[in-house]
Amino acid sequence: MPFPANLIDGYRAFLHGRLRAEQERYRELATKGQSPEVMVIGCCDSRCAPEAIFDARPGELFVVRNIANLVPPYAPDTQAHGVSSALEFGVVALKVKHIVVLGHAQCGGVKAFAENAEPLTPSDFIGKWMSLMAPAAEKVGPRGDRPLHDYMTALEQANVELSLENLLTFPRLRAQVERGETTLHGAYFGVATGKLSIRDPATGKFEQVAAEEYARMFAQPRF
């Protein structure tokens, strides 16, 4: 099969649009290297690209994505750890000032875990990976009478919180957080609504940002 045509078309659009506009910045970043201040830990989900949601310029976000935006706890063993190595690079080499764990609605990974579903393909990895979110599910408790949507939202947001807790198991990062050099944040993107919520560290609740702007935008009649 040939290289996907939509990617070539996309590249053409990039060439005439963003590259033209950002060429100087790309050159500068190539010479000086990257120094993003924000690291984002997001889900692989194709609807939740952090660069799109935050309208990020090249060099602005250091991003690691995995199924269900999970951060495994610190485990300095003999295994290879993708998220932990990205985290180490972000914290030690780039010294990012902020780490954002970005969860989202309709997360397939969280849904599969909630339904205890069999993966679509014979699984060597997903089941074990998703078992990382067991403490979040425990915290949320059984679904009971809750509507599925509410339960899923609670689970997805608890999952963000769990990743934030697990981040603090990394000693070097924890020290940076305690010294106020790095701040951890939770965020949640509503795929269908486009709403973005930020976790209030005082209450643990996710509050919509730019809510007034959002309401104004959708109050406008559409033609």
Ligand SMILES: [Zn+2]
């Ligand atoms: Zn997801």
